[in-house]
Amino acid sequence: MHTDRARCVRAVQSKDARFDGWFFTAVVTTRIYCRPSCPAVPPKPENMTFYPSAAACQQAGFRACKRCRPDTSPGSPQWNQRADLVARAMRLIADGVVDREGVPGLAARLGYSSRQVERQLLAELGAGPLALARAQRAQTARLLIETTALPMAEIAFAAGFSSIRTFNDTVREVFALAPSELRARRPRTPAALTPGVLTLRLPFRAPLNPDNLFGHLAATAVPGVEEWRDGAYRRTLRLPYGHGIVGLTPRPDHIACRLTLSDLRDLPVAISRCRRMLDLDADPVAVDDHLRTDPVLAPLVDKAPGRRVPRTVDEAEFAVRAVLGQQVSTAAARTHAARLVLAHGEPVEDPEGGLTHLFPSPEALAGLDPETLAMPRTRRTTFTTLVTALAEESIHLGMESDWQETRERLLALPGFGPWTVDVIAMRALGDPDAFLPTDLGIRRAAKELGLPSTSAALTARAAAWRPWRAYAVQYLWATDSHPINFLPV
Template identity: 60%
Template sequence: MNEDSRYEAVRSRDARFDGAFFFAVSTTGIYCRPSCPATTPRRRNVAFFPTAAAAQGSGFRACRRCRPDAVPGSAEWNARADVVGRAMRLISEGVVDREGVAGLAARLGYSARQVQRQLNAELGAGPVALARAQRAHTARVLLQTTALQAAEIAFAAGFASVRQFNDTIKEIYALTPSELRAARPGKGTRFGPVAPPSTPGVLPLRLAFRGPYAARQLFDHLQRRAVTGIEEVSGEPGARTYRRTLRLPHGAGIAEVDEAAGDGWLDCRLHLSELRDLTTASQRVRRLFDLDADPYAVAERLRADDVLARLVDRHPGLRSPGAPAPDELAVRAVLGQQVSVAAGRTLGGALVAAYGESLPEPAGALTHLFPRPDDLAQAALTELGMPESRRATLRTLSTALVDGTVVLDAGADRDETERALLGLRGIGPWTAGYIRMRALGDPDVLLTGDVAVLAGMRRAGAPTAGLRERANAWRPWRSYAMHHFWNAPVTEPAGPRPTTTESTGP
């Protein structure tokens, strides 16, 4: 996009671009999301920014009407594999708050000065400013959904002092923390409140997404794979709730997400033993539910294929689920080798029962945290009904995760990680690719040998010969193409594809 097309998106209040860029108005000193319902400013008074932090760094405060800090994240950071994309994923995980800029740079394999320079050059804001914007958003959520004291919120959001917290809130929102709490949006606003006020011990969130959202298919996916002890799905289709335990940097947590989607958000409730884990927990849930995806860009590319076009129109907004814990996903991928989904789920339950860490108090069917790689690296694993060769693969993988041979954090280099995985005995292309797709959130993975993908292609009437060459036209969204084939109906009607009212953008 150029500045003219961005302005057209602002004029049409196009929510498809919320989070992809922000605009600020020089005459008011306010920055907004593209879909802000306020009167469209004159073009000469508008400036555009790639991030909220860049707008804040230029002296603009957040609009109280459209709440630009509550938009979905940009899908660009998931698609990009360069240092800027990797840095953005790590910053969203809270790495700068926990480890500083030096820790971020060390994870990326660059000097702190190089990281600072690249982020400033491309985004107009460095890692400290980007992390500061995220802390401010976390603080606003806590101010407007809990009864916590301001000092508790300051440290839970990651601020170093109450004074820093007060100054930042006033600078970004032009309100004191007390005034911001009193200004909690009501239910009648266009974007809805952040979430209803919480009960003690529960943090309610509304997790934003853009475009259509195929919630039923994603909840079906999670329900079929829910591992006893760490996950459960309750309720009837259309009104289900997914619950799972989370191992977080400072403690344990439980996330609950409702299937019934609001107008652009999923309702989520977090139970955290440490409030400092709020940012990390919410980002991990976002990755699991693929809430930062751009379904418009995916649909535009995949609809160029006649067979995929029918599947895209059948399930608009189909997501590619990620993982709330990359190490866990890698272990579960090995458990699922050469067995059915149901058998892999059974093996996962046995592993959790034998080696998982018990919660201090069970929460319904949730009783454990998934085992750490350290717990499995030297374990006999005889409790699992699987061949010794696969048990040996689990131990080899766990050892590689412990000693750093394989790195699966949010900023990992995907190519390097896949090569490291393929270097482990017992890890083949399917397992390495599946881990890359889900644990590392890569939207452009193609599992050419996946039996279910090939079966879905045949059901949909797509030729399976020359798949790799055919799939080049689906880049950079091949992971989504696979999910469409996995969800292909038993019989796909022939003939012209159905019409759709979705637009592909300005």
């Protein structure tokens, strides 16, 4: 996108928010970089230059605009719709892997050398993994400065900086303000100063239809791990340094996020996983415009545009729950999962609600007695084989996973058919083109809309929806009156 200069100039001059996060505008006369929708008077085209990432702007010596706060733009939709090296690297960097494991750890997860990863990121994003991680640390630092009363020394280390000096220098360089000056500019609201609680706004590209997104999460919520309370979806989070509890509430122009973390170093990871679960970095205009080209889908899109694909904060958890949900109702799947949580989950405290446990880890589930599972013997075998493979890491479900390779490995497990594999691909791996032609809800929708009824014929018909078939699934599901399609009241 950033290489198409004429298109970028038009987007900036029209203040088009759809392109926020796609590219960044750097103004050579002021040495400031902005998001395309910055409310300031657009600079002259000859003074604009364009970069694919905030990190590239910072590396080139530009500082963030104080009006539009470009570092808080929605993320680029590219990283959630691609499965190549750069996209997988960006998902891992957002998940804090560079801060925890360094560039060698990032490269090892991707199966490439550090030099190859560095070269690919520099070629496409104008910044290497260290610069990209540094930009994320700066954003985390600003969030903590503005939303907590923590001492600056604690913020520095919680944001991932190795020293207070590096923290001070980075904040000044990126935001042209000292940390104390940033804190002086924050709004003085009670929520911002509540000890142990972070209140954030998660931006997204409009439109966003919250009904299927939050309705699905609420309808399938596992008691003790998830709940719908006072208009918010709440759940526990298993994180690298500890655990957390998040409450997410849909608002007209953002998602209100209330986070409680046992270790503040987990803040960027928690935000990244919540954004991924709610599919907030999607480009709904591009998706909907493509699906509207099909006369069958067009009325569904026009009726409720901006549907997202509900995903997950924990890929292994979702895979286990997908197996529990095989050939049973939503209520039965929740019951099976709740029993596992009570027996094998880790207890947590939730003063603000009714959450009680973290979902059990694969390691905890690998040690259970299969005879305690109230399910058919064949499904017990499927369950135990999966959790053993996850615990031993012979199958790894993560942001860095190769979608096709993971599909093949899952299909090789006993009891894994196309529906289970594709629902994991759609909601755990994040493949935007995953399709569920054998799903009962999809088959009912197809019959009602006059689409082909057989799996093979429907798959052939759906080829025109590529690469957004997972979003087409959301629109087809919406033709049913299932409770997952509606926000709880």
